[in-house]
Amino acid sequence: MPVRFFLGGYTADMDGRADGVGVVHAGAPDDVLAGGALRWAGTATAAASPSWIAWHPTLDVVYAAHEAAGTVQAYRRIGEEAFAPLGDPVPVGELVCHLAVAPDGRSLIASCYGDGRIVRVAVDAAGRPSAPVAAPAAAAAPVPVADLPNLTDVLGTGSTPHAHQARFTPAGLVTIELGLDLVRAWEVRGDALAERHRVALPVGTGPRHGVWHPSGHLYVVTEHSNEVFVLRPAPGGGFVLVGGTQLPGTRVGADFAAEIALTRDAQYAVVGIRGSNTLATVRVGGDGDALSPVALVESGVDWPRHHVIARDTVLVAGQRSDEVVSLTIDERTGVPGRVRHRVEAPTPTCLLPDR
Template sequence: MTRFWLGGYGPAMEGSAEGIGVLAGDEGREATTLAYRGPVTQTPSPSWLAAHPSLDVVYAALEGDAAVQAFARTGELALTPLGDPVPTGDGVCHLAVSPNGQTLVASCYGDGRVVRFALAADGRLVPAKEDAAAALRAALFGDGDPDAAPATPAGDGIAAVDPYGAAGRASHAHAAAFLPDGRVATTDLGFDLVRFWRLQGPGLVLDQEVVLPRGTGPRHMVVHPSGHLHVVTEYSCEVFTLAAAADGTWDVVSSAPASPIAQIGVDFPAELARSKDGQFLYTALRGSNTIAALRVRGSGEALEPVALADSGVDWPRHHLVYQGKLLVAGQRSDTVTLLDLDERTGAPLGVRHEAQAPAPTSILPLR
């Protein structure tokens, strides 16, 4: 049986999900048997799910509660909390786990924070420790200036600053990706930034920022097997490709429209996913509710839009490529669709199956 954990929005976030759910279908017969099998946790709005690379542990971003929680798989289709929810940041919307299973990075849309957590040997979240030296100074000399801004919590990255200095804009961290050289890339949708970090001590140290054109809104990313970083933009409906120079400095090397007929202000790209062989990328356009396919050119440094197809859902919040097919989560239609993909051209071939599911926002394959 093919099975997936399903994250979604609960009533507090205008959805109907009761917690992490299960989507399952018979192996080889998903097109006719894929169905929602019910919730396995009572968790408020687990809007993004991420897996530990080697343990049967799932991490959920509790977006409405500004927290992250770990769950251990304790049965065929059972998850048990691995500790209490850990406070993170306002509107935490994305989680990324390091390949060695030692670090989790959370991106917070509401306050723009990028937060690093250590992971214990059993996958449990380890809350960041406060600065012992700062605590000692406070104990000896008092709390300092009462009007001063609060200290940045341990584990947080440096707060973003708008490179354009424009009024009325706010930082909105949206996604993170671990890079082959051990650094972490994050997007800031509000400030049009792709930021690069080094892991140092218990926290993050900002290494570099790449500024995208004003108003593009970088959202999600894919690390290509070639080492290139592809970034989809929510506001300008583009995919930017970044590459690292010999000295490790990143820069934009190309950009392409998600689709030649995407409408800025009507379409809002969400997720970006790649085919297993890295030949194609797929992004979903919320608004027209379509899936755009792009071919990867050269050694990964350029993209070419090749196809656009109906996603079969309303507001395609998340999608993934799985065994040559595309699964699409429709946040507003309460459905998940399965689309066939043309192996040669990469084009979506139309909706094969639709399953009812409560406000789905994240699909994660079970081990």
């Protein structure tokens, strides 16, 4: 089989054209890489705006964030490219936009952009979700930290809750809160979450998503200021802010950073930029705590909402151009080249590699 990707997307309830979770093939049947021709393979299951999808760590179960409905739904695999609902949808919050499944498969964390809720959802042995428990809301707006070298001074209020991502890291669970400019560290107490530490990023930067680097650092990309911050774990289960960089060639107020992904050797990070519709590459230096800008290139799509790196290829979901494209990455520089292949795909918002 070619390399297979499942696609989250927006359906009519979010002004999109998708029917549910889609399927895209990359390459010919005997290819082991994702750099070959792309082909739309249809809909794996009907779903209402499954804008983010995530695997269970061991079961053939996918979880979807139904963004408009504010629910989480599990789907069990019933064929190579087909899923069926498993259990009932679980209400979590307004405009749920991200799901992170715990490594032990016993829970997942839903992040809700609309009301800022962070919700822990229990998962049973068969993969069915239930029993949502909301985490404590942030008690106050963050206090700006001192500027670091090479970071832009961005004005903003940082007062409206908009949770955007949760990530299970070797240092524990963290959530990234775009509206409050916070990165929060948590511990699980029974069925609930308890905050153990927070890092306040500069007000108005809008942290959106993060990626864990093998050096033991968390890289957090900001939607409003187009920067990448570097956080290092600290004693007691917290994090400290140790560095960062501005993304090259971006414009505050016109460009909006989206996803961040590491190259295969983790020597570079690639960030999607909506607005200018570009991909920015930054180099990793020092012991993983130093980042420096490398290049900004065209993504080949309109509104690059999400991208994944599969060895020497980056696949990009163009939300507004209704397509997925693939570009080869120069692994010596971390810089993507021109678009090699493209395929029509209705309002894609998330790319999930098959396993």
